[in-house]
Amino acid sequence: MATRQKTVTRQKPTSQIEAPKGKLGIMIPGMGAVATTFVAGVEAVRKGFAAPIGSLTQMGTVRLGKRTDARAPKVNEFVPLAGLNDLVFTGWDIFEDDMYSAAANAGVLEKELLAQVKPFLSSIKPRKAVFDRNYVKRLDGPNVKKGKNKMDLAEQVRADMREFKKTSGAARLVTIWCGSTETFIEPGAAHQSVKAFEKAMTQNDEAIAPSMIYAYASLMEGVPFANGAPNLTVDLPVMHELSRKNEAPICGKDFKTGQTLIKTILAPGFKARLLGLSGWYSTNILGNRDGEVLDDPGSFKTKEESKLGVLEHILQPKLYPELYGNIFHKVRINYYPPLGDNKEGWDNIDIFGWLGYPMQIKVDFLCRDSILAAPIVLDLVLFLDLAKRTAELKDIGIQEWLSFYFKSPMTAPGLYPEHDLFIQMMKLKNTLRHLRGEELITHLGLEYYD
Numbered sequence: 001m002a003t004r005q006k007t008v009t010r011q012k013p014t015s016q017i018e019a020p021k022g023k024l025g026i027m028i029p030g031m032g033a034v035a036t037t038f039v040a041g042v043e044a045v046r047k048g049f050a051a052p053i054g055s056l057t058q059m060g061t062v063r064l065g066k067r068t069d070a071r072a073p074k075v076n077e078f079v080p081l082a083g084l085n086d087l088v089f090t091g092w093d094i095f096e097d098d099m100y101s102a103a104a105n106a107g108v109l110e111k112e113l114l115a116q117v118k119p120f121l122s123s124i125k126p127r128k129a130v131f132d133r134n135y136v137k138r139l140d141g142p143n144v145k146k147g148k149n150k151m152d153l154a155e156q157v158r159a160d161m162r163e164f165k166k167t168s169g170a171a172r173l174v175t176i177w178c179g180s181t182e183t184f185i186e187p188g189a190a191h192q193s194v195k196a197f198e199k200a201m202t203q204n205d206e207a208i209a210p211s212m213i214y215a216y217a218s219l220m221e222g223v224p225f226a227n228g229a230p231n232l233t234v235d236l237p238v239m240h241e242l243s244r245k246n247e248a249p250i251c252g253k254d255f256k257t258g259q260t261l262i263k264t265i266l267a268p269g270f271k272a273r274l275l276g277l278s279g280w281y282s283t284n285i286l287g288n289r290d291g292e293v294l295d296d297p298g299s300f301k302t303k304e305e306s307k308l309g310v311l312e313h314i315l316q317p318k319l320y321p322e323l324y325g326n327i328f329h330k331v332r333i334n335y336y337p338p339l340g341d342n343k344e345g346w347d348n349i350d351i352f353g354w355l356g357y358p359m360q361i362k363v364d365f366l367c368r369d370s371i372l373a374a375p376i377v378l379d380l381v382l383f384l385d386l387a388k389r390t391a392e393l394k395d396i397g398i399q400e401w402l403s404f405y406f407k408s409p410m411t412a413p414g415l416y417p418e419h420d421l422f423i424q425m426m427k428l429k430n431t432l433r434h435l436r437g438e439e440l441i442t443h444l445g446l447e448y449y450d
């Protein structure tokens with residue numbers, strides 16, 4: 001076969017990216033199952049007794065140039081990311097447990113593994129949280145800040161951040177929300193500008209949830225913020241404005257793990273083959289604290305909105321009314337304590353093919369929620385730190401190229417999100433190629449047949 005042996009052409013100059021010098025401080029509001037599984041895992045990998053499976057930054061590669069070029073560096077060799085040995089951690093929680101006790105309570109990791117990282121985990125104690133039961137009805141705890149109003153609480157969080165930076169010696173910081181899912185809130189007047197938001201904070205406006213106070217504090221300090229839960233948090237005009245102004249990149253919402261991950265793997269396949277869909281019934285049983293919080297209708301509504309949008313955006317019923325114009329899509333989450341963090345997700349999928357003949361697919365996913373979420377947390381903090389050091393990314397606000405990690409990806413106002421996992425992966429890897437001045441991969445491939 002004759003292949004055109006072109007030398008690889010650089011598409012454009014490499015973007016300016018500062019080197020990741022010094023330590024990177026990771027700040028986590030919410031030291032529960034996901035956060036502790038992430039931090040314990042990083043320490044286990046650093047000590048060399050576990051592998052960072054599921055992490056694109058640690059195990060993934062990027063193909064460069066033609067298939068015949070055989071160039072596929074590892075992601076962390078292709079772009080300058082902070083190394084695992086340079087990560088330092090802090091967090092906030094309403095409970096007083098240090099990371100070791102919190103991890104033991106969460107029950108995700110085995111005792112033997114936890115024992116090996118005990119001294120490190122025990123050294124991470126929770127700072128007092130900004131918390132209000134009105135936003136998470138099923139929780140209450142003693143380790144909570146007091147302040148004269150929400151602005152005062154934000155000042156206290158900012159002071160925590162500065163203190164952590166100083167005492168840990170971190171050169172840079174990133175915040176990632178791993179706190180509980182807050183009750184459903186719609187964007188309102190208080191969220192439209194920095195001025196309106198600050199006034200609302202001093203007036204203790206109920207439109208301002210605790211997660212927004214952490215987000216405001218972080219962005220005011222110029223620190224990037226990722227949102228792992230479906231709460232609005234940084235998906236608000238005020239936060240977009242602050243993010244761009246203070247060069248603190250943002251992304252969210254809601255880590256794409258478990259059932260939604262599978263949904264965004266299967267649905268693009270049905271669409272690619274033009275198989276119709278009449279119904280998708282998804283139910284979950286889980287027994288961890290997240291499950292308990294989601295048992296409250298307000299928190300569940302926030303989660304439900306995040307989970308339901310996925311199919312509509314992937315299947316595009318307006319473009320394909322005969323195939324996807326009439327889908328019954330239902331998502332249920334049931335709290336069932338005996339399962340702990342080992343969630344079981346069932347999907348009953350009714351599809352139809354040639355001449356309308358019906359078929360069914362059943363999926364039973366016995367998954368471990370926090371095991372799926374931990375590598376996402378790692379990738380997000382490393383990529384957000386990369387964005388902060390990259391001239392082309394640091395002041396654009398929302399980092400849409402990180403949609404890959406979210407159930408409900410944030411996009412510029414008026415733009416629909418991409419939910420298809422494979423489009424999201426192309427977007428992410430092409431962004432990295434673009435930053436390094438490499439050709440984007442289109443998969444056209446005609447050049448091999450000239």
Ligand SMILES: NC(=O)c1ccc[n+]([C@@H]2O[C@H](COP(=O)([O-])OP(=O)(O)OC[C@H]3O[C@@H](n4cnc5c(N)ncnc54)[C@H](O)[C@@H]3O)[C@@H](O)[C@H]2O)c1
Pocket residue numbers: 029030031032033034035092093094095106129130131132136139141177178179180181182210211228229230254255256257258288289290293369370372373
């Ligand atoms: N595990 C997954 O696969 C997954 C996937 C997508 C999203 N999420 C979301 O990630 C978040 C964390 O999940 P988890 O399983 O670790 O839950 P978890 O209940 O184990 O941990 C959440 C922690 O946040 C703390 N918290 C609540 N409000 C807080 C506040 N205002 N300030 C500080 N701490 C606060 C709670 O006390 C708790 O320790 C949840 O919102 C969950 O919906 C998890």
